[in-house]
Amino acid sequence: MKVLVLGSGVVGITSAHYLAEAGHEVEVVDRQSGPALETSFANAGEVSPGYSSPWAGPGIPMKAIKWLLMRHGPLVVRPKFDPAMWLWLLKMLGNCTSARYAVNKARMVPIAEYSRDMLMALRASTGIAYDERSQGTLQLFRTQKQLDGIGGDVEVLKQFGVPFEVLDPAGCIGAEPALAAVKGKFVGGLRLPGDETGDCQMFTERLAAHCAGRGVSFRFNTKIEKIITEGGRITGVATSAGVLTADAYVVALGSYSPIILKPLGLSVPVYPVKGYSITVPITNADGAPVSTVMDETYKVAITRLGDRIRVGGTAEISGYDLSLHQARRDTLEHSVSDLFPNGGAVKEASFWCGLRPMTPDGPPIIGKTRYDNLFLNTGHGTLGWTMSCGSGRVLADIVSGKTPEIDTGALNLSRYG
Missing domain, CATH: 3.30.9.10 (D-Amino Acid Oxidase, subunit A, domain 2)
Structure with a gap:
């Protein structure tokens, strides 16, 4: 199926990579002129699952x-x-x-450790250096x-x-x-x-180029205006380039995710x-x-x-x-x-x-929403680089209807009620 990924930071690009690996037709949309030009541009460079707190x-x-x-x-x-x-x-x-710290930490470490393993495997399979x-x-x-x-x-x-x-x-x-x-x-x-450690921007740019070589399409310099709904489903995304449509939609817009989701009645505490x-x-x-x-x-x-x-x-x-x-x-x-x-x-x-x-509790928000073809991959805080590959893989599994290799039930939006 066709999947539209909103956002081309490290989380959006890793999501696109694993969705393409799963056999989907993928299109990435971003207002910037290229990948990793906002929060992923010059972060601290750590891939630190052990410090995922x-x-x-x-x-x-x-x-x-x-x-x-x-x-x-x-x-x-x-x-x-x-x-x-x-x-x-x-x-x-x-x-x-x-008590809350113990619960939240226990939700963060597994996805971070899994992500480190996914990064090592991705590096071995693609030869990307960063x-x-x-x-x-x-x-x-x-x-x-x-x-x-x-x-x-x-x-x-x-x-x-x-x-x-x-x-x-x-x-x-x-x-x-x-x-x-x-x-x-x-x-x-x-x-x-x-x-x-590693350069997150360099990684994201090179992974985006790898994705493009595998058929992922990119729309840069494209402002995302609103998500269009009908009958409990997403039917398109209004952008400066017109309405873009797909079978499934992934919001990976970092801090801007709540702004685009609020009109849908989705309260995302990011x-x-x-x-x-x-x-x-x-x-x-x-x-x-x-x-x-x-x-x-x-x-x-x-x-x-x-x-x-x-x-x-x-x-x-x-x-x-x-x-x-x-x-x-x-x-x-x-x-x-x-x-x-x-x-x-x-x-x-x-x-x-x-x-x-x-997020106020710490763990990211990954998974389904009450709209059956809308998925979230956001809220990673200081750990977007650390958790990116694991989050992208988990997200791709969920979109594909597969059970992820680690338990991510407590990472979706429903944990906030």
């Missing part, structure tokens, strides 16, 4: 107050007269309990209190069989030799050797949380990270991507505002300069922001 958790409300008061804090809230913002925040607060590395992620703790607080995360890693290492400073330097230059600035780390990144040219390879280092204090990810260092972080709740704020760049520069002072030309870095599509 909901933001909402016990203790987060008190931490949020502290973060808001920090000069280089990881959280920024710019209040707006926006009911969706406040409703989303209230729902997120409702998930900040130990500055990928398979050398793990190191969560770096600057204080003993941070290190002492990892017990809960370690138990979850054990529960799901995720390999990990708790490291002293020497062990951290063994994993990331450049940290020897700043060895007095951290007390230890938690390393996940199974995690990967809200944009802005993240920032800088991309730093490496000037001294020996002074740069080997893989990804997570600076726990500032919640900043510092990732090696070929001859560049990608530094990503900040959770800014400010609606659909894409303004670049210098203070956020200052935080990213501070973190990478403090830990890797000799690695790159920070002042020559490019500066970017994107809107992460966050």
Whole structure:
């Protein structure tokens, strides 16, 4: 059958790939001039299933107050007269309990682990290269209190069989030799050797080209105006290029999914949380990270991507505002300069922001809706790159009427009632 995929970020393109693999005729529509030009463009570069955790958790409300008061804090809230913002925040607060955290984490880790396996298989079958590395992620703790607080995360890693290492400073330097230059600035780390890194935009562009070679068609520079319904089914999508029709429709529009779905009576609790990144040219390879280092204090990810260092972080709740704020760049520069002072030309870095599509509980929304030919693949938050291949494969199975290889019943929209 013909499937129309709305959105050409990493989640939309992986959905298109697996739908085409399943034998469907696939068309992708996007307002941009090419794939991966919004949230997938310059993310932190991590493929980190082991760090797949909901933001909402016990203790987060008190931490949020502290973060808001920090000069280089990881959280920024710019209040707006926006009911969706406040409703989303209230729902997120409702998930900040130990019980809800355990449920939500248990929903996120399987799809993330499955996605890592799907990415490895896709890489092997297509030969796509994207500055990928398979050398793990190191969560770096600057204080003993941070290190002492990892017990809960370690138990979850054990529960799901995720390999990990708790490291002293020497062990951290063994994993990331450049940290020897700043060895007095951290007390230890938690390393996940199974995690990967890679350039999400490069991957998405090359996978889109691969899809095009297999017959997937693309309509770029095409504004999606509304979804047309009749008798409980989707009958078309009105666009700037006219009405496009298919047998099935997939919404993979990230933070913009709720806007296109609201007129259909579908309430999708996805809200944009802005993240920032800088991309730093490496000037001294020996002074740069080997893989990804997570600076726990500032919640900043510092990732090696070929001859560049990608530094990503900040959770800014400010609606659909894409303004670049210098203070956020200052935080990213501070973190990478403090830990890797000799690695790159920070002042020559490019500066970017994107809107992460966050759900209030953490897991993405994948699967059916009450319209029998409308499917969702959205709400991945900071983990769109990590979860993309698994989400695309699961989505393709559901559209095809197959039972996915992992249980995804708790990931669909019905979990919100």
